[in-house]
Amino acid sequence: MSVLEVTGLDVHYGLRRHRRQALAGASLTVEPGEIVGLIGETGSGKSTFARAVLGLVRPSAGRIVVDGEDVSGHRDRQWRALRRRGVLQYVFQDPLRSLDPDLTIADSLLEPLLLKGIPRVEAVERARGYLPRVRLDEELLPRLPGELSGGQRQRVAVARALITEPKLVILDEPVSALDAANRVQVLEILKDLRDTGIALVFISHDLGSVAGIADRVAVLYQGSVVEVGPARDVIAAPEHPYTKLLVGSAPTLRMAAAGRAEREALRALLNA
Amino acid sequence: MTALTEIPVETTVDPVLAVRDVRIRGQVDGREIVKGVSFTLAPGKVVGIVGESGSGKTMTCRAVLGILPPRFEVADGAIHVAGQDVSALSQAELTELRGSTISAVFQDPASYLNPSIPVGKQVAEVVKVKKGFGRRAARQRALELLAAVRLRDPELVYGQYAHELSGGMLQRVLIAAAIAADPRVLIADEATTALDVTVQAEILDLLADLRDDSGLALVVVSHDLAVVAQLCDEVLVMRDGEVVEQGPTSRVLYQPEHEYTRLLISEHEQYGLDRFLAREGS
Amino acid sequence: MVRRVLSLASGRISVVILAAIALLAIFGPLLAPQDPLATSSDTLAGVSGSHWLGTDYLGRDVFSRLLDGSRASVVGALEVALMALVVGAIPGILSVYLGRVFEWVTLRLADTLIALPFLLFAVAVTALLGNGITQAMFVTGALVSPLFYRVARAATLAVARSQYVEAALISGASLGWVIRRHVWVKVLPPIAVALAQTLGTGFIIVSSLSFLGIGVQPPAPTWGGLLASDLGYLSYQPWAPFAPALLIMATVWASNLLADAIRDVSGEAGRALFADRKTRQPVGGAV
Structure with a gap:
């Protein structure tokens, strides 16, 4: 079963005269354990696509199925229930802004687990156990995001998204704010995940930055997916x-x- | 033998920009943030500086332009722009030098334009001040410049405001303003970083055209080795204020000596398009 | 939170001063050695054994008036603050979340309150609700509430648009969770600072209202009232305003200090977890 099935997605912003279309019949299917690169430049609708899949904007037409659940008509309460199960997660581009500056790394990591309903003690154990997988040291737990380097912060953000053992993670330019060494490290961590069966959608404006990690590449242009295929084929031909x-x-x-x-x-x- | 034949070519043309062992120091803590940068730039040539934020590449550019932030100083070394020692110039002479001999464009074009004045008027203003043109002549020249940077409809763009233009168009407008006074050196500091890849390619093409048509010498600064590789004759790789590698672009790309350069290259080869596009060389 | 505030020297000092003033407010009227309202022919007397702080223009014992007035002053200032918090800060936070109608109405109300002439408003409220200290505090609280509304709203807006709130929502957080975990900590410090400022203004406003016969009635003393009347006799007793002014200043200064302390520690909210293995890390790495 596909972990994500998007068919004919339309999204409009604004009302009446200001109405403009951000997505026009975008379709994309993501299978478990694969990394899909979603490429789009300014105005292509790539952020809207992510926001629609995450339930942050309401599509005007089309169907979104997440992990077998048709979410197209979901109301807030249904969305909350789905999100709390932790099957769907998101990683922002800028790790400094996506972590609450007043919460310790530990508290940030715990948030999705607590929301999932896992008891605190167990959640703490899990958070501790998770850190080595993103190559972070346990001693970072009581620190604040401001005390970490950009690369460490982004690895915390990745850990935060993965800790609920989601089936699908959407990453919005997760490495563009990082320097070369950290970029490679985060990419390696993501690559290792492929074997665990998690599906990743890696959104970027730059084909080059996902070429090395994506199994398949989807090209978003003017609100619709104009080309999908194995990364090698899309890039070489x-x-x-x-x-x-x-x-x-x-x-x-x-x-x-x-x-x-x-x-x-x-x-x-x-x-x- | 080849080396011998190359050297005379380098020395017969006077460099428009010569940076010799420049060191920049923060006056507060006395820390050196640029630890010795040297390069020379001949007309029509392009030198690239690659490095991440904090590597000192932007500070080097600022020193060349004479616009170091407060409490930073060139502690050692010399910068010659078109034969003139920058350190010997007064503030007024430096202002005169900027724009007319050496000019620059930066990463975020919108922040360099006044949002409440049409962009064309701002280019014309530069022409008026730097070239002493009258109002009508300045407008005419500004329109020519907007056409020279390949803006499709210069008349229309002239009257538009910054918020009405895309990032790529704004960067073109700024390039137009930067070349308004026919400078001999143009510094492009991360000038394409915020742009889409397809737009970036167009801007890089434009820079190449300016070099070919008017013999403009370019300093291209980027965090991306590939951007620099597109355009440059010589590359400097900087890290933590130090130049870790310097040489002709093809030598740096094909026979990198420093481990850091190798990291930058291997990143492209493992995770970039190069993984699939090994058309030449490799 | 409380423990962390107390771990700072400024937090401890301010809490001690505020506790002393609270004690004064509770027991002050009982401790007054003389009847604070009893007049005598011994007017504008200097400091002596029977009158520790002298007497005022009606021959009343200033020390007793100061002690007796402390309850009305402190309670009044607290009422103002509480009122401002309830009708200012809470709608300010909610204005970001409860939809456009609520937002529009509260914003216009806040603007209206700023535009209202204070004295006219006070007189109108007294006419409507009758005269009394509660009504006076209501007027004053309503008057300062736009400040709280705006401070709370601005702080909430900044947080509400942040990515970490969005991240929490994506993990399934409810509105309540977001406010408890992310918003409150950021809104509290600016509100605490506004509160500290308001306490000071509160004393002055309470006294100027009682000067008009609204709220605390004239013979009954308040710190602000004492200060106001002392100022009228500055040429006879230049030192007299010093005592009430000192008390007001101490209260305002201590509450400002406390606000600073709260602000300083609120950046560390949530550090409590993993406290067992906590060794304070040097702050570094911030870009």
Whole structure:
């Protein structure tokens, strides 16, 4: 069974005259244990997609099924019940802002467990046991987020999302705020997770940053998914002109960027 | 033998920018935040500085521009812009130098524009001040500049406000303002970092065009080795204020000597597009 | 929280001073050596064995008046603060969460209260609800409540839009959970600071109202009232305002100090857990 099934998702913002469409029939299926890279640039609707799946915005059309549960028509109370089960988690881009500065690392880690209804003592044990998996030391527990480095904070945020043993985690540019060494470390941690059967949706504006970790890549353009496929195929042999433009624009070390004429032709094609 | 034939080329052209063993120190704690940076830049050439935040790359640029933040000073070394020693210049002379000889664009274009004045007018203002043009001539020149940075409809953009333009368009406007007084050196400090990849490619193309058309020398600063690799003839890799590796781009990319450079490269090879796009070289 | 406030020197000092003033408020009227209302021909007397702080222009013993007035003053100031908290801070927090109608109405009310002429409002309330200390405190509390409303609302807004609140919601947190775990800690310190400021203004307002015959009635003493009348006889007894002013200042200063202490420790809320293995870490690593 798919852990996430999104079909024909439409999301609108604003009312009447200000109404504008953020998602137009976006569809995506995520299987257990796979890492899906969701690529989209500014205005593609990638954040809206995540927010809709998390129940933070209400879609105007389409179907979202999370872990077998159709959530399309869920009300607040049903959403809360689903979230408390901890099957669905989210990792923000900026770890400093996604951890409460007044709560210790321990309290931040415990929050989703306590919400899930796990007794405090057991939750504390679990939090302690979880830290090695994200390569953090137990002595960080009584500290505040401000006392940790950016890389440590992001690993705490990852741990916080994983501690409820979710089936699906959505990560919004989880490594773009980190420096090279921490970026590699977080990516390695995420890669290790694949074996545990967790499905990850890795959202990014940059194809390059998910190329190395995603099993499949989905390209979001103007509110719909224009291309999905194994990462290697999408990157090495893109089909949609926008994907071609993305691949051709991404800076690479070996000067593989497409020629300028090619990119301009693609752009003309997209604007037509 | 090849080395011998190369050297005369380097020395016959006067560098527009020469940075020699520059060290920058915080006056409060006396800590050195830039520990000796040297490079020379000839017209039409591009030097890249790669490093993460805190590596000292931005401070180096600021020192070159003579705009170090308060309580930071160039403790040692020399900076020559078009043959002039920056440290010997008065504040007024430095202001004169900035814009007309050396200019810069930064990461967040919106914060460098006044939100309540049309962007074209702000470019025209730069032309008026730096070139001494009259109002009408300045407007004409501003329109030319907006066209030169490949904004599709310069007349329209001229009258628009910052909030009406996308990040890529704003960066083009700022580049237009930066090249308004025909500088010889342009510093692009993380100028494409906040932009979408497809827009970034366009801006990098634009910078390459400016270099080819007018012999503008570029200093491209980025945290991303790949961005620098696109454009630069020479690369400096900085970490914690130190230049850990420096050399021609292809040498740094293909025969990295420092462990940190190798980390940056391996990151691209393991986790970047390069994993699938080993078209040449490797 | 209490223990952490007490672990700071400023917290301890302020609590000691405030406790002393509370004792004064409770027992002060009983300790007054003379009748605070009894006049005598010995007017504007200096400090002596029978009149420790001299007498006022009607020959009343200032020391007794000061002790006797402490209850009305402190209770009055507390009432003002409580009133401001209930009609100011709580709607301020809720205005962020209870929907647009509540938000609009409370915002307009707060604006209206700021615009109201204070004396006119006080007179109108007295006319409507009758004269008395409770009514006076109601007026004063309503008057300072917009400050609390705005302070609480601003602090809540900043928290409500934060990612960590969103993260909590995504983990299934309810509104109550979010307010208890994330909002309250951030709203408390600015409110505590506003409270400390209000205590000071409270004394002055209570006395200026009693000057008008609203609230505490003239012969009955309050600190603010004493200060006001002493100021009128400055040329005869230049030292006289010192005693009530000192008490007011001590109260305001101590409550400010306490507010600071609360603010200082509130950054550490939640440290209690894992306290068994807690060795205070040096603060570092902040960018």
